[in-house]
Amino acid sequence: MSTSTRALPVDADAVSGRRRGILPLPWSLWPAEARLLLGLVALWSCFGLLVLTSASWFVADREMGDAAFYLKRQLIWLIASWGLLLLAIRNTMRRWLHLAAPALLIGMALIAATLVIGSTVNGASRWLVIGPLQIQPTELIKPFIVLQGAVLFSHWRRIAKDQKLLWLAIFGAVMLLILKQPNLSTAALIGLLLWLMALAGGLPLVLLLGAAGGGGLLGTFSIMVNEYQRLRVTSFLDPWRDQQGDGYQLVQSLLAIGSGGPLGQGFGLSTQKLQYLPIQTTDFIFAVFAEEFGYVGSLMLLLFLMVFGFVGLRIALSCRSNQHRLVAIGCTTLLVGQSILNIAVASGAMPTTGLPLPLISYGGNSLLSSLFVAGLLIRCSLETTGLEGNRPRRQRSVPASIG
Secondary structure, three states, rough: OOEEEEEEEHHHHHHHHHHHHOOOOOOHHOOOOHHHHHHHHHHHHHHHHHHHHHHHHHHHHHHHOOOHHHHHHHHHHHHHHHHHHHHHHHHHHHHHHHHHHHHHHHHHHHHHHHHOEEEEEOOOOEEEOOOEHHHHHHHHHHHHHHHHHHHHHOOOHHHHHOOOHHHHHHHHHHHHHHHOOOOHHHHHHHHHHHHHHHHHHOOHHHHHHHHHHHHHOOOHHHHHHOHHHHHHHHHHHHHHHOOOOOOHHHHHHHHHHHHHOOOOOOOOOOOOOOOOOOOOOOHHHHHHHHHHHHHHHHHHHHHHHHHHHHHHHHHHHHHHOOOHHHHHHHHHHHHHHHHHHHHHHHHOOOOOOOOOOOOOOOOOOOHHHHHHHHHHHHHHHHHHHHOOOOOOOOOOOOOEEOO
């Protein structure tokens, strides 16, 4: 039997469209890491809504007259945030990297505006009130810090010295403005995030050590200047010395975690959230979770974060460019690292800070930022397939054997 070959045309427009990000990559072509990550984010979102429901119903009923007040608002923000996640997945990473610089500058201007016309809560000016919305620029700027950090550090050796100094000065100005609010925890998180991305980008060790030393001195100066930060540090060292004063939050959080025991009190049965534990829907929501789900539940949450971090690092290792790799590392560090810091604060391993627990704490700005970051991470994974790149291929032919 003789055989001959002829060319079967491939839909070049479809391939080109997928490579430009115009068309979504079919689910069957998604890498295993992207599928798993999307499932983990969906699970994290649903689980966070469940925990918030338990943590918020009492305070919502007492203060708002509606036990589902926080739940309904969070659900609206969750839907909007998932729309942003899908938008991040649909557009190419090259497009997001191009938008990073102007978005970062706009975010810096908004942070500066909070110092002038911002809404002050508990002595901190972190919000801009626009009609019915409260915007927290320090949360919304985090994804663009990751993107612009990847742009800078991935081409560090090829960028002119004046450009390096310019962007390092801009990053420094952003952190100083955040410290001025004051918001030491977010400034420290951004500084640590940029430092780890710079380390992954292969920057000189001397420069990294100098940046770490400068950041430590700046944080120490901020603690010495701001009395409330100094009191938080001293109360963290021995919260039981002033149980009804500066150590009250941490003491109540530790009581909640300790009351959980091995298996917890049961979903919805936390007692510390009933007028005892302050800020139980945001900064200290982990304490409510630990009381209701116990040591086993807390361990499962930590294992979940470990799995999420492992998948994120696998995506980073599979990326074809340094920019994509640094974006993946930054996104993973931001989501997992902020979660670990929040848990450390609630359990007394770190001084009390104002970092929310991603996808679990109440707050629309945090949800928008966290799910956008998750979408960027999934986008990095999709572009490892070669079908979700930035340049269209020419029309090509595939040989087919015909008998």
